[in-house]
Amino acid sequence: MPKRRLRKAAFLAVAAVLALLAPGAPAEARTDTPAGTGIPPLTDEQGRTLTLRGWNLADKEHRGDEALADITERSLRDMAAQGFNFARLAVFWDDLEPRPGRYSERYLRKIERVLDWAHRYRVRVVIDAHQDVYGPAFGSHRGIPAWATRTDGLPYRPHPGDWFAEYFEPAVQAAFQHLYEDDDLRRAQARMWQVLAGRLADHPAVFGYDLINEPMGRMRAGESIPDAARRIESTQITPMYRRIAEAIRRVDRRHRLFVEPTPAAGEGVPTGLGRIRDPEVVYAPHFYNAAMEAGRDYDPASGWLPAYEAAVVHYPRAMRIPVFIGEWGPLNSSLPNMARFYEDALTSMSRYATGWASWTWCYGGAYCAMDERGRFQPNKSRTAEPYAAAVAGVVRTASYDPRQAAYRLTYTPARGGTTELILPPAPRGWHLTVRGPARPDTTRVPAGERGTVRVRAGAGNGEVRVTAVPG
Numbered sequence: 199m200p201k202r203r204l205r206k207a208a209f210l211a212v213a214a215v216l217a218l219l220a221p222g223a224p225a226e227a228r229t230d231t232p233a234g235t236g237i238p239p240l241t242d243e244q245g246r247t248l249t250l251r252g253w254n255l256a257d258k259e260h261r262g263d264e265a266l267a268d269i270t271e272r273s274l275r276d277m278a279a280q281g282f283n284f285a286r287l288a289v290f291w292d293d294l295e296p297r298p299g300r301y302s303e304r305y306l307r308k309i310e311r312v313l314d315w316a317h318r319y320r321v322r323v324v325i326d327a328h329q330d331v332y333g334p335a336f337g338s339h340r341g342i343p344a345w346a347t348r349t350d351g352l353p354y355r356p357h358p359g360d361w362f363a364e365y366f367e368p369a370v371q372a373a374f375q376h377l378y379e380d381d382d383l384r385r386a387q388a389r390m391w392q393v394l395a396g397r398l399a400d401h402p403a404v405f406g407y408d409l410i411n412e413p414m415g416r417m418r419a420g421e422s423i424p425d426a427a428r429r430i431e432s433t434q435i436t437p438m439y440r441r442i443a444e445a446i447r448r449v450d451r452r453h454r455l456f457v458e459p460t461p462a463a464g465e466g467v468p469t470g471l472g473r474i475r476d477p478e479v480v481y482a483p484h485f486y487n488a489a490m491e492a493g494r495d496y497d498p499a500s501g502w503l504p505a506y507e508a509a510v511v512h513y514p515r516a517m518r519i520p521v522f523i524g525e526w527g528p529l530n531s532s533l534p535n536m537a538r539f540y541e542d543a544l545t546s547m548s549r550y551a552t553g554w555a556s557w558t559w560c561y562g563g564a565y566c567a568m569d570e571r572g573r574f575q576p577n578k579s580r581t582a583e584p585y586a587a588a589v590a591g592v593v594r595t596a597s598y599d600p601r602q603a604a605y606r607l608t609y610t611p612a613r614g615g616t617t618e619l620i621l622p623p624a625p626r627g628w629h630l631t632v633r634g635p636a637r638p639d640t641t642r643v644p645a646g647e648r649g650t651v652r653v654r655a656g657a658g659n660g661e662v663r664v665t666a667v668p669g
Contacts, residue, residue: 227599228548236515239593240454240480240522240552246588246615249596250322250405250553251581252284253277253567254525255312258330258340265293266308268560271315276572277559278319280582281622281648285321286408286524286555287312288328291390292343298386301393313403320650322405324456324555325398326524327391329411331364332373339364341411346383348376362491371416378415378434387438388445396449406454408482408524409442412461427462428470435460436472443476456482458524459513464488466505468512481514485526485543485554493529496539507546514550523547523554529564532576540580541600548598556581582622584666590615590655591662607664611636611655621649621666629669634662 240248257268269287277285293305309325316323329341335349337356354369364370377383391407398404415430417423439457446455455476459469464486471481487502514521526543528536547554556578562570567578574582583598584605591611598605603624609617617636621628621643628643630651635658643649653664 227597227601228545229595229597235511235550236518237511237550238518238520240520242588244588244590244615245612246590246617247586247593248552248588249585250284250522250555250587251583251585252282252286252321252553252555253559254286254288254326254555254557256288256328256558258288261290261293261340262296263304265290265305266312269312271318273559274312274315274319274321276568278321279623279648280574281584281620282582283321283587283620284323284405284553284555285316285559286324286326288326288411289394290328290340291346291387292334292340294394295343295386295390298345301390306394306397309398310401313398313401317401317403321403323403324406324408324454324524325394325404326408326456327394327410331361332370332414335373336364336367336370342373342377346377346386347373348380348383349373350376365414366417371414374414375416375434378438384438384441388441391442392445392449395446395453399450399453404453406456406478406480407446408456408458409439410458412458412484413438414460423462424467427460427467431459431470432472436474439471439474443474443479447476452478454478454480456480456522456524458482458484461486463510464506466502466509468509471513473517479517480520480522480552481517482522482524483510485523485547487528490528490539495533496528496535496542498535498538498542503542503546507550511550521551523551525557526554527556527558527565527578531578536577537580540577544580544583584619584621584628586617586664587620587650588616588618590617594661603668605664605666607662609662611662613655613657615655617653617655617662617664619649619651619653619664619666621651623648624668626668628666631665632662634658634660636662638664 242248255269257266260267289309295301313323331339333339333341335344335347336354349369350372352368352372354367357363413435415434417426443455455478457474459471463469463483558565560566561568569575586596586607589609591609594608596607623646625645627645628649630638630641632638632653635656636653639652
């Protein structure tokens with residue numbers, strides 16, 4: 199998703215499947231990944247249950263020698279200071295391999311510099327192979343190199359102010375089909391990922407790889423968008439993910455592989471993706487509403503959000519893999535219903551997702567987390583909430599009540615394990631109470647400071663109950 203462009207309302211509207219509370223109703227308490235969803239959580243190398251919350255980092259304006267110039271140490275420092283522990287870093291194949299077989303050492307070093315900053319501030323990073331409208335063969339877009347673009351001589355027409363419509367141009371659709379079907383392009387894509395993963399596999403900030411951003415494909419005459427999406431996901435994108443996974447596993451056996459459906463998932467269309475036979479796969483759909491991407495306000499009565507939630511859980515339940523929302527967030531967060539949108543969206547995602555990355559961490563302009571002075575844009579501070587970043591044991595309940603600003607966690611501890619809580623800066627600070635066989639390293643976080651509280655389990659039996667409230 200770009201910083202300063204509108205996303206086309208391209209996908210079919212979905213009828214309401216559930217009724218939401220009326221606008222203005224008080225925010226409800228959120229329950230994080232409750233037991234019984236049928237969707238497993240993400241875990242770390244210690245077996246702890248993870249919650250990842252953060253932002254995308256993407257510089258689409260600069261390339262070549264200036265690539266990644268918009269992403270600085272300040273970006274990671276400010277993000278971490280607000281309590282976020284995750285970043286999805288957009289990288290571009292056209293910068294990595296500007297000519298066939300010639301990989302840019304300078305670009306790899308720039309990626310490593312961002313990862314060094316992330317490690318300094320304890321931010322986990324997923325490397326996102328980003329593309330918009332395939333790549334630079336089609337105007338100012340980024341992603342797949344021009345030398346790997348085949349159009350069959352079909353036409354391409356730019357759509358100023360409506361860039362998403364360009365995905366439906368015949369030349370762009372042909373390019374995707376060739377990427378999926380041409381043996382030499384398949385090999386080139388696999389080699390690119392081997393170079394990238396082979397270089398970054400040992401970096402301590404790397405958490406995983408997002409294999410391609412918002413993949414698209416070629417529609418057939420008379421085919422609806424949902425039907426085309428499921429066919430492309432089943433017959434072309436699934437085999438592509440299997441090829442890339444096999445290539446990465448030759449150089450990196452341990453990091454997660456994040457797989458995305460087409461953007462049709464954003465309108466409540468269940469994915470047609472098949473099984474990717476790898477033990478570390480994470481389902482990573484995006485969470486956008488076409489009307490809001492066109493600049494309109496959130497409509498709580500539209501039924502879009504519950505329709506999305508009802509559809510998005512089918513695949514991870516069937517495959518028994520975690521869910522992570524790779525992108526979300528409105529174009530204009532200052533509209534009248536946007537406070538309600540953030541409350542509803544965060545409540546919904548907490549029911550099934552192990553975390554999320556909002557779009558995007560930058561300073562000023564549409565979608566940006568911060569304004570030019572480094573303050574949250576309207577309503578975006580709502581994303582900064584207390585959460586358990588890592589739980590050593592079995593989570594029983596985890597909830598946040600935004601009305602009282604109270605976070606509560608109950609878990610059965612693993613003996614000797616350390617649970618980590620992240621508390622964002624708050625005007626009155628935080629007071630922590632822990633009951634049960636565990637002890638925190640502190641019970642207070644000063645006003646205006648981020649707190650990382652470690653709760654170490656002792657030798658006793660029974661549940662641990664943690665409460666964090668302002669004060």
